[in-house]
Amino acid sequence: MKAITLLGSTGSIGTQTLDIVAQYPEQFRIVGLTAGRNVTLLAQQIRQFRPEIVAIGDENKLVELKEAIADIDPQPIILAGETGVVEVARYGDAEAVVTGIVGCAGLLPTIAAIQAGKDIALANKETLIAGGPVVNPLIEKHGVKILPADSEHSAIFQCLQGVLPGSLRRIILTASGGSFRDLPIEKLAEVTVADALKHPNWSMGQKITIDSATLMNKGLEVIEAHYLFGMDYDDIDIVIHPQSIIHSLIELQDTSVLAQLGWPDMRLPLLYALSWPERIHTDWKPFDLVKAGDLTFREPDHKKYPCMQLAYAAGRAGGSMPAVLNAANEQAVALFLEEKIQFLDIPKLIEKACDKHQPDNCESPGLDDILAADKWARQEVLVESMELGARILSVR
Numbered sequence: 001m002k003a004i005t006l007l008g009s010t011g012s013i014g015t016q017t018l019d020i021v022a023q024y025p026e027q028f029r030i031v032g033l034t035a036g037r038n039v040t041l042l043a044q045q046i047r048q049f050r051p052e053i054v055a056i057g058d059e060n061k062l063v064e065l066k067e068a069i070a071d072i073d074p075q076p077i078i079l080a081g082e083t084g085v086v087e088v089a090r091y092g093d094a095e096a097v098v099t100g101i102v103g104c105a106g107l108l109p110t111i112a113a114i115q116a117g118k119d120i121a122l123a124n125k126e127t128l129i130a131g132g133p134v135v136n137p138l139i140e141k142h143g144v145k146i147l148p149a150d151s152e153h154s155a156i157f158q159c160l161q162g163v164l165p166g167s168l169r170r171i172i173l174t175a176s177g178g179s180f181r182d183l184p185i186e187k188l189a190e191v192t193v194a195d196a197l198k199h200p201n202w203s204m205g206q207k208i209t210i211d212s213a214t215l216m217n218k219g220l221e222v223i224e225a226h227y228l229f230g231m232d233y234d235d236i237d238i239v240i241h242p243q244s245i246i247h248s249l250i251e252l253q254d255t256s257v258l259a260q261l262g263w264p265d266m267r268l269p270l271l272y273a274l275s276w277p278e279r280i281h282t283d284w285k286p287f288d289l290v291k292a293g294d295l296t297f298r299e300p301d302h303k304k305y306p307c308m309q310l311a312y313a314a315g316r317a318g319g320s321m322p323a324v325l326n327a328a329n330e331q332a333v334a335l336f337l338e339e340k341i342q343f344l345d346i347p348k349l350i351e352k353a354c355d356k357h358q359p360d361n362c363e364s365p366g367l368d369d370i371l372a373a374d375k376w377a378r379q380e381v382l383v384e385s386m387e388l389g390a391r392i393l394s395v396r
């Protein structure tokens with residue numbers, strides 16, 4: 001039985017992970033759970049899975065959580081705030097930590113888990129994009145494994161099983177195209193948050209759904225693939241595949257191409273990340289090529305979706321630039337979700353922050369440099385957005 005700790009238990013990744021644990025209680029045991037603010041759902045999860053330790057990210061919710069589970073015996077250790085989440089990540093005999101927390105908030109807990117010798121089932125891509133220069137050396141130093149849970153990187157990881165080192169020539173990331181894939185570019189200026197949250201194939205958290213709509217999710221996944229598989233940016237391509245059936249492909253030195261297919265269901269990459277190198281027998285809906293229907297592919301439209309090129313440029317710049325790209329994106333998406341900026345402002349704000357950071361890019365950033373770059377980028381986007389807002393208001 002594998003003991004696991006789950007960061008972000010109340011989110012899309014978190015609840016799907018707990019679905020798996022509930023289905024296979026003989027395979028998995030929950031050691032720790034963390035959430036951000038959703039006390040009601042976290043309390044339910046604590047009742048069901050009886051973790052040894054829990055944390056709520058929002059310290060103002062600690063009393064509410066303690067009251068919600070006061071009758072449970074024995075009581076778990078109950079912590080709060082970023083330090084509490086970090087403590088859960090490093091706690092006890094968990095063999096693996098599932099990083100279902102969203103954003104760079106996952107960086108410090110992930111580092112703590114690695115330093116405690118725990119394998120990482122990595123869904124939280126922002127941690128690797130921002131913290132790659134620090135995380136990868138730590139993975140090596142502590143001899144732990146990063147098991148990709150992101151559907152594309154799981155597909156690549158699965159295709160690589162049994163492939164000899166040095167045989168990988170190219171990675172091809174598939175992209176659904178997101179909510180606006182069939183919308184003419186001239187219509188993007190007026191899209192709403194509600195429009196952007198209507199992902200055609202996947203049900204996910206709000207932030208990543210917006211990232212899918214801007215194609216920044218795919219750009220982030222290019223950087224994620226660079227850090228996970230050591231590929232140069234010139235050897236990582238993107239193809240639009242509206243059906244989200246082929247979850248990515250690898251091309252080998254002899255030009256042979258391997259792909260992983262399946263229904264768009266995040267439980268499968270999560271299950272494989274948790275059970276690797278084993279395969280657990282499931283009774284889930286078998287894949288059916290005929291039912292899946294036509295599989296189509298097209299080139300990404302970089303004019304319509306500038307975020308992809310912004311990500312390639314930040315990845316190639318390296319150093320602290322990916323951390324700036326990621327934080328600027330997190331901040332811009334948050335502003336869009338709050339309806340303070342428009343959809344097309346997202347890439348504009350990110351590009352401004354990256355351009356401004358260029359002369360200060362730290363080539364070999366340590367953790368403090370990454371955290372400082374993250375903080376600077378969020379502040380930069382906030383200031384720029386206010387000026388943007390002021391200009392918009394002055395025009396009205």
Ligand SMILES: NC(=O)c1ccc[n+]([C@@H]2O[C@H](COP(=O)([O-])OP(=O)(O)OC[C@H]3O[C@@H](n4cnc5c(N)ncnc54)[C@H](OP(=O)(O)O)[C@@H]3O)[C@@H](O)[C@H]2O)c1
Pocket residue numbers: 007008009010011012013014034035036037038039056057058085099100101102103105123124125126149150151202203204205206207208266
């Ligand atoms: N969803 C997917 O299908 C999918 C697929 C591939 C990769 N991913 C990646 O997985 C990660 C999670 O995505 P998601 O869609 O599951 O997001 P989500 O539904 O928004 O869930 C985010 C989780 O993180 C918690 N959280 C947010 N901010 C926090 C903070 N500051 N401190 C502690 N906890 C915090 C939330 O808690 P509360 O809800 O309690 O506030 C929630 O449990 C992201 O990095 C995403 O890119 C997701």
Ligand SMILES: C[C@](O)(CO)[C@H](O)COP(=O)(O)O
Pocket residue numbers: 150151152174175176177178202204208212213217218266
């Ligand atoms: C489910 C997914 O892996 C989240 O990262 C997938 O990448 C989302 O679909 P899209 O291709 O980015 O639209």
Ligand SMILES: [Mn+2]
Pocket residue numbers: 150151152221
């Ligand atoms: Mn993905």
